[in-house]
Amino acid sequence: MNLLETIRKISFFNSLDEEEIGLISSISTVSKYESNSILFYESDTKNHLLFLVEGLIKIYKYDKFGNEIFLYHIYKNSMISELSSLKSTEIYCFSNAEFIEDSVILSVNFEKLHEHFLSKNILLTELMEVLLDKTHQLQCIVNRELVFDATAKVAFMLKNDLEMFNKLKRQEVSFMLHIQPETLSRVLKRLSRDNIISIENGDVLINDEESLISIFKGVGV
Structure with a gap:
């Protein structure tokens, strides 16, 4: 599966035409990870928007006693990154991410994505929908843990x-x-x-x- 085919597997990019898909491919890379490996740790910073193409990821944190607190799973065809600002090119990691299965990750340069797409209102609606879904997911976590x-x-x-x-x-x-x-x-x-x-x-x-x-x-x- 080449880079263009990988991008087409992510529904986030479904609205793009062939030329735009080609532009996405020029600012993207694909990586494979083995089960039980770590994608990132809490407090890491990234400059790429990450998507899970294939596989399964566990998102978790540690409490003050060092106990693992499970938050949620991320499934294929999903955006992994959690954005706190569209103005900064750095993406802050709020938790730890571990692969539960052998997985494939698509990494898109966030600064270039903003320059060529988001600043022109392309993919902006898709990004807002993903972020709203993540907000709802956070509400579900609060309910599960506290209510x-x-x-x-x-x-x-x-x-x-x-x-x-x-x-x-x-x-x-x-x-x-x-x-x-x-x-x-x-x-x-x-x-x-x-x-x-x-x-x-x-x-x-x-x-x-x-x-x-x-x-x-x-x-x-």
Whole structure:
């Protein structure tokens, strides 16, 4: 897969014509990373806008005791970078990013992107949409950590990230949601008993999506 094909796999650039795609390719590079490698650490600064073309990334921070605090996953065809300003060419990293799978990253020179596109109102709407999505994601993290009880945390993840829930081991899910494995087990049994979910061969299936949503709906969302 060449650079032009890689850029076309990112929906952020879908509105561009062939000439504009070519210009993006002239200010971009593609890199491959192995699973468990680090993309960046908290407080790093970058001058490129980063996109995940293929793979999976875990975003996390550490608390004052050195405990890892999971924040969220980034999936393919997504922008990784978090912008705090369109005026600065430096992009500040607010957290740590680790690859969970072998991955492909597209790096776009942010200064050149601003010069040739954003300053001309090209890709500006797409960038605002991505940043608004990230703001909503932050709101979800606040709810998960400060508002939701254990049942709401589990219900929210089942509704919004069922594939990842079933992909991970139960202990890993407990770690992500910051609840005890025994608590997760009790919640799943309760939801199953109420016929909101069913569990087949270890995978969770949603039987009653409306009831699942009602568990966390209105609780900080």
